[in-house]
Amino acid sequence: MKNHKDYILQTYNRYDISFTSGDGVYLYDTNGKKYIDMLAGIGVCSLGYSDKELIKILTEQSKKIWHTSNLFNIKTQEELAYEIISSLFPGKVFFSNSGAEANEAAIKFARLYGNKVLNGAYKIITATNSFHGRTYATISATGQEKVKKDFEPLCPGFIFVEYNNFEELDTQLKNNDVVGVMLEPIQGEGGIITGSNEYFQLIRKTTREQNKLLILDEVQSGVGRTGDFYTFQGLGIQPDIFTSAKGIGNGLPIGATIIREEISDIMGAGKHGSTFGGNPLVTSVALEVVKRIKSQKFLKNVREKGKYFKEQLTKLQLLYPDIILEIRGKGLMLGIVLSVTCNDIVNKSLSKGLIINCTANKVIRFLPPLIISKEEINKGISILSQILAEIKEKNK
Ligand code: PLP
Secondary structure (H helix, E strand, C coil): CCCHHHCCCCCCCCCCCCEEEEEECEEEECCCCEEEECCHHHHCCCCCECCHHHHHHHHHHHHHCCCCCCCCCCHHHHHHHHHHHCCCCCEEEEEECCHHHHHHHHHHHHHHHHHHHCCCCCEEEEECCCCCCCCHHHHHHCCCHHHHCCCCCCCCCEEEECCCCHHHHHHHHCCCCEEEEEECCEECCCCCEECCHHHHHHHHHHHHHCCCEEEEECCCCCCCCCCCCCHHHHHCCCCCEEEECHHHCECECCEEEEEEHHHHHHCCCCCCCCCCCCCHHHHHHHHHHHHHHCCHHHHHHHHHHHHHHHHHHHHHHHHCCCCEEEEEEECCEEEEEECCCCHHHHHHHHHCCEECEEECCCEEEECCCCCCCHHHHHHHHHHHHHHHHHHHHHCC
């Protein structure tokens, strides 16, 4: 075989590293080099690598049955739906295989709702700088030009407003052709930008008064990532629809679209589907992941470690105020805004055995496994500190 570039469509700028195994928050590459992982496969491997219980469940299930299709009942899928929704509000779940698919289902649902309940209203308000996925409808819903460029004409019916600006959103919401709003509680790909409680509470109140939909994209922020099971709980609101993916399967592909009970019948038989969505293999593992993460003890721990992590980043900012401009985020979904582009820091980190990520050009994003310990946080911070010291020295 020649270089991977000869066979793999180059949709990603990949680092020249390949991991062969993992344990807890550590990954090992083909040369046996050890890395501390503060990215978790982009917010996916929340219980880390090689979790014994997950391996046991996966192995046992793999000997029983992997896939049956959704033409038949799937017990673990039903149990997983119950685990996701039972502590939140009455609702029903549709399972797919990714975040983009979860959002596609939400967008399709909004179209159905508009046609059946709101006289054909079809426009969805989303935010500038948002990210909702890479399918045709979800790039159309995404508020970032770089994602949409050269794919025009896009799917019609999306209106973009500034994030965290209620007045602008409210003006658009009044239009009769608007069916609802779709937002991330914290913009992840956009650079870890937190939506305020007041903003979301006002949107909830207004959409409810107008019988319009509030759709929350919790693909990145959900499943314990910010210290609540879902971030909207901390915002003090309940959406009509929310989407979830990444962290549910700890690496097995799964997406979920959750719809409030009273309106869920609109999406009836034949209106949507997925061959693989929620299959026995994936849902048996996801069931354990969700059960474990949603426990109050686990979530409290995430909040504590998130607070600790933020404190350590604040200390770094005091040491390097010219490089670190701002610290953002919640729980273990954190970002530091830099005065310089962050690719160089990410590359230096990788060479020193720390995996971090750069988003929105100047934001270093931390999405570590939720099981990370304070000692492991310290290890990562110490590597980052060394790199910042080197940069400061060089810029003298
Ligand atoms: N929505 C949000 C908020 C995301 O962060 C992402 C991925 O980063 C997606 C949707 C798309 O998810 P996926 O890559 O699983 O399709």
